[in-house]
Amino acid sequence: MASTISTTKVAALAAVFFSLLVAHGSCARPVSFNASDFSADPNWEAARATWYGAPTGAGPYDDGGACGFKNVNMPPFSSMTSCGNEPLFKDGKGCGSCYQIRCVNNAACSGNPETVIITDMNYYPVAKYHFDLSGTAFGAMAKPGHNDELRHAGIIDIQFKRVPCNYPGQKVTFHVEEGSNAVYLAVLVEFEDGDGDVVQVDLMEANSGNWTPMRESWGSIWRMDANHRLQAPFSLRITNESGRKLVANRVVPAGSRTYVNLPPFSAMTSCGNQPLFKDGKGCGSCYQKVTFHVEEGSNPVYFAVLVEFEDGDGDVVQVDLMEANSGNWTPMRELWGSIWRLNANHRLQAPFSLRITNESGRTLVANRVIPANGVPNTY
Helix, strand or coil: CCCCCEEEEEECCCCEEEEEECCCCCCCCCCCCCHHHHHHCCCCEEEEEEEECCCCCCCCCCCCCCCCCCCCCCCCCCCCEEEECHHHHHHHCCCCCEEEEEEECCCCECCCCEEEEEEEECCCCCCCCEEEEEHHHHHHCECCCCHHHHHHCCCEEEEEEEECECCCCCCEEEEECCCCECCEEEEEEECCCECCCCCEEEEECCCCCCCEECEEEECCEEEEECCCCCCCCEEEEEECCCCCEEEEEEEECCCCCCCCCCCCCCCCCCCCCHHHHHHHCCCCCCCCCCEEEECCCCECCEEEEEEECCCCCCCCCEEEEECCCCCCCEECEEEECCEEEEECCCCCCCCEEEEEECCCCCEEEEEEEECCCCCCCEC
């Protein structure tokens, strides 16, 4: 069902944030359920739960996670967050899903249901369904005054069921991501009321009348790589796992992109056609030696880095990472543009060294360039 949504725009140097308000309108999938059955099932399923981060925190040290959501310690997430293993995270399509959980088989359990939101990926499941909760969410399942007692249990039995998300007064929020430009748009979808999850995002350019599918980049971030200059304002259409659609008409205004008017770019920039852009490997061709920017969403088992200002050749065709004291280079994968990522099956050991290979075959090694506390920042 189409809905027209009013917008409030807040522009910042590295990102543009749109809050949409409306009057009205949630880590193998259970083998016996299809998608609609799973969404509507009224019964409780068995799972196990752990917790991580600060005892009363939101989980990730950067208040983010593999879904790309930001400030999950703030409303409407309010630290009631969880990593999900693959049946819950669903390669990112479970991001934003809401679940009621209640703990069982522990004297400190209240038995009362609490609602949590999937905001991150759990790479080390201890059960078929594993919620790795924030300290706040884990403690919320306890009887009054027994929060720490329950957290000390470590791993507990819980029950869960899928429920609609409820964000009073806020239907959906879009955040235009860094790197968006005249031919590339990346957008983070947050606070999707109702189902919560997003399985498809489509974009309509100004006056085109046609919906173009966007591609999932990672987590809850969707992107459009165009072969022409995109014509704003853009309308966005969201499809949930249940098949419900929500349309935000002309929600992203013209000029909504991150900025290359500042040094070292100083507005001396250009779009390149495919022989120049090279599927993103031409980004940055023809600056200062090299700069690395650790991207939001990086965590102990996932690392994403933007490579900028690569002096000399400029372009980057491969980035490799060496963990502390490992002596071995591990190839990273190109995420999009000049951002490279590593999905690990273990906790990554910083500081990291990075090796860049250019199209000419020249390599540059930055030894131990990302420190052990390498939070999203520029190095």
